[in-house]
Amino acid sequence: MxxxxxxxxxxxxxxxxxxxxxxxxxxxxxxxxxxxxxxxxxxxxxxxxxxxxxxxxxxxxxxxxxxxxxxxxxxxxxxxxxxxxxxxxxxxxxxxxxxxxxxxxxxxxxxxxxxxxxxxxxxxxxxxxxxxxxxxxxxxxxxxxxxxxxxxxxxxxxxxxxxxxxxxxxxxxxxxxxxxxxxxxxxxxxxxxxxxxxxxxxxxxxxxxxxxxxFTAYKVTVTFAGYSIHPGSARGKLANAAAMASLYASLLPRSESPEATDGRYGFYCLTEISGSIAQAQLAVIVRDFDADAAQRRVAFLETLARTVEGAYPGGSVELDTVRQYVxxxxxxxxxxxxxxxxxxxxxxxxxxxxxxxxxxxxxxxxxxxxxxxxxxxxxxxxxxxxxxxxxxxxxxxxxxxxxxxxxxxxxxxxxxx
Ligand SMILES: [Zn+2]
Incomplete structure (x- = not known):
């Protein structure tokens, strides 16, 4: 040839x-x-x-x-x-x-x-x-x-x-x-x-x-439902969804972010965040070469949801997980x-x-x-x-x-x- x-x-x-x-x-x-x-x-x-x-x-x-x-x-x-x-x-x-x-x-x-x-x-x-x-x-x-x-x-x-x-x-x-x-x-x-x-x-x-x-890839959408009430009379009642979302985001391990990893290491990446007192939402993408490790990361995001819920009585957190590719x-x-x-x-x-x-x-x-x-x-x-x-x-x-x-x-x- x-x-x-x-x-x-x-x-x-x-x-x-x-x-x-x-x-x-x-x-x-x-x-x-x-x-x-x-x-x-x-x-x-x-x-x-x-x-x-x-x-x-x-x-x-x-x-x-x-x-x-x-x-x-x-x-x-x-x-x-x-x-x-x-x-x-x-x-x-x-x-x-x-x-x-x-x-x-x-x-x-x-x-x-x-x-x-x-x-x-x-x-x-x-x-x-x-x-x-x-x-x-x-x-x-x-x-x-x-x-x-x-x-x-x-x-x-x-x-x-x-x-x-x-x-x-x-x-x-x-x-x-x-x-x-x-x-x-x-x-x-x-x-x-x-x-x-x-x-x-x-x-x-x-x-x-x-x-x-x-990578094996998941996208996890996390929705925070708060309890909204006039802040002047909110003591003991208000559950602030925006604050819940920011606590959640702050708990994602920074050492396992895209900017902190390369080679064969996987990561979590916060890709979106928005919200108000009543409701907030964020999205996290999960990436790992190992399918089991990717699933463990998704399970960790679930645990974080329960942690944030515990810290904000009256608020609730729900996850929607989509597998993107394998x-x-x-x-x-x-x-x-x-x-x-x-x-x-x-x-x-x-x-x-x-x-x-x-x-x-x-x-x-x-x-x-x-x-x-x-x-x-x-x-x-x-x-x-x-x-x-x-x-x-x-x-x-x-x-x-x-x-x-x-x-x-x-x-x-x-x-x-
Ligand atoms: Zn191309």
Missing amino acids: EQDRAWFDTDLLERFQRYARVHTTSDPHSSTTPTTERQFDLARILEAELRALGVPDVTLDQHCNLIARLPGTVDGGETIGLMAHIDTAPDFSGEAVNPRVIREYDGGTIRLNDEFALDPAEYPMLSRYVGQTIVTTDGTTLLGADDKAGVAEIMSAVSYLSSHPEIPRPDLEIVFTPDEETGRGMETFPADALRSRFCFTVDGTDEAGIEAEC NMAEFLKPHPQVVERMLEAVRLTGMEPTLHAIRGGTDGARLSEKGVPTPNLFTGGQNLHGRYEWIALPAMVRASKSIVNLVQLFAGARSSP
Whole structure:
């Protein structure tokens, strides 16, 4: 495949810039799915491109889920899915993205515009790509490598595979979804329609990184009911819900907050608080890699509720606990060959793969829970969700080649159930 490096270079650079220019920002305040109609703009482009590549079975549904099926070239393999999200983060403008291409990067500071610059002293990953092609923003928007790099890498791999039928591959499903950034996309995703035994999101960052583990996550909403009475005649009667909520918040262990933890440590994070004397509410998210430890944290929040209730006679505290997603490692454990093949697929590109645990969740975690184990492959994108986002072309090429390798490793290799 080495002789095809130039083809991947040209195809990916053009493709990525084209997708990056389409405004697909999602909106956490919208109640529709997709949360923004504009996500259809890119979905329709991809739909047309997949058809033009000769992919026979392409469906775009009313919620902006695109599922396409490319038949295999061998019998006996398991269907696998390749998945990326088309929206970009609402944290920063994704309108009028104007990608800048720096060829033969000289290793110095890259000026984005008069005001902002990318300095390798601050972002040492840049020095890995001296002499290579790098794509940056013009300093006014994000780049959208999260996850248009993933979209482009999958599309390049599919284009390559469809014009190289001599490469053995199983049936493939190509899946593009909206609203990963708002966490809403999976709510309307037709998981039952998938035929894939395993799926792979292409939505990571550092080159050669593989993620097969993420947090188990709960959101706990705590509601405080007080007893309201004129403060002038309140002695012995008033129960102040706002004060109860602030006591509760102060009892959350600061040493187990997101800002005090990293690596494999979990945390509690107070995400919202509001209220008055009569009623108050707060929300705490709980994260842990270990499912039992996550449950113990939820039980601790229950204990805190009883403690606060005891301190405020006349007041009451109620919890509403929602499990948001589960560590995908649990679903991958019975199928060790999946991660082994990912590692091998990356190694075949000449890179040494690295395994990480995601301190967050992915759409893949939610899909894993629905019965399709879905680990995550790198895209090469850096400094995601802001003006300093950049991506190196060789990283995109190796991501795309990793996908081609992975597909071959699944061809004809039926794994244990
Ligand atoms: Zn993403």
